[in-house]
Amino acid sequence: MRASAFRVFCRASFLCAAAFVCLPHALSQAQGDQLQSTYRDGIAAMKAGHPDQAEQLFRRTTEMDASFAPGFLDLGLAQLREGKLPDAIASLNKALDLDANAPGADLFLGIAYYQTNHADEAVVHLQKAIAANPNSVEANLWMGIVELSTGHPELATAPLDHAAELSPKDENILDYRGQAHMQVARASYATLYQLDPGSWRVHRLKAQIADEGEHQQQAIDEFLAAIKLAPKQADLYEELGDEYRKTGATELAEKAYAQQLELTPGNPVAMYNLGSIRVDRGEEKTGVPLLEQVVKLYGHPTVADYYLGRGLATEGENAQAEAALKRATQVEGEVQRRAWYELGQLYRKTNQPEQARAALEQYQSLRQANDRETARKEEDWRRLNASGGNALASQP
Known part of the structure; x- marks a missing residue:
């Protein structure tokens, strides 16, 4: 059993401890008191991490009363x-x-x-556990683990997705869920390749794999090959534009995004892509109107507000630019930091030194917090590598 799966088991094995305190009425008061005391001692031993002692105590309760179901349950645990x-x-x-x-x-x-290694029996009992409690994180997780390990990733995704909904920050769940979806995706694309090796979808997959490896030119070539086979697939132009943008080829990125919008008029994502690249290229006159439409359609703060604020500031529409950038400061992450920085520059330009100072202080504070978090993650990664992965295996 994998170390992470073992930790899941260790956590789950305390769920049923102390689940029962009701004792059989057939016993005398003295016998009942003795059974209750022994049972509680067993629970305490389990909680203290002494399952060997707990086993002896729980077995004793079953010897005291052969019909005491809680004793057999915790003996099994x-x-x-x-x-x-x-x-x-x-x-x-x-x-x-x-x-x-x-x-x-x-x-x-x-x-x-x-x-x-009795997977069929495992599935039967885990199905019963889920039927009894559909929102059991452990039952859904273990169902996913069993299906994944027995070569059925397509059956593992649903329980693991549900477990992730119930416990979105559980690293074990995220790990197994990611494995299941990756295996399903690989199987799908392998079948696709067998059916049609020259499919545009295969070229897109190759492009996405190249992008993940930061091989932008290879990704661009594959997207172009996909577009040659499927020139009406708007998403291909978006992804191609993103690759051009990463390489600094903003003129080519703009052309790709323009093609995306032509194929899907009124698509806010396409309008954002084209509007933002035009602001980056200093083409605010045609970029700002697109971004204004996007902001109106979304109705809540997004990265589009940041680019709109930049474009309006360049055009001298300072009040509107300030409003847009303030909305962008509500978007967490890099957008938020950049928005505060641009606000500081706008306040300087409009002779508002106090507001400029406050905005730039906010920017510095957010940047320093991000730098600390980045450094912490890098240090954790360094320690993990230095220990050969033992640090992970030793976590509870």
């Missing part, structure tokens, strides 16, 4: 933590025999069956 998989499966199945609704039993049986 302790055995699962110890790697005693056949024993865990037997204990968890016994818990389900005694209580068909034993919380978490199907989830952990799914995990145990998966670890013993």
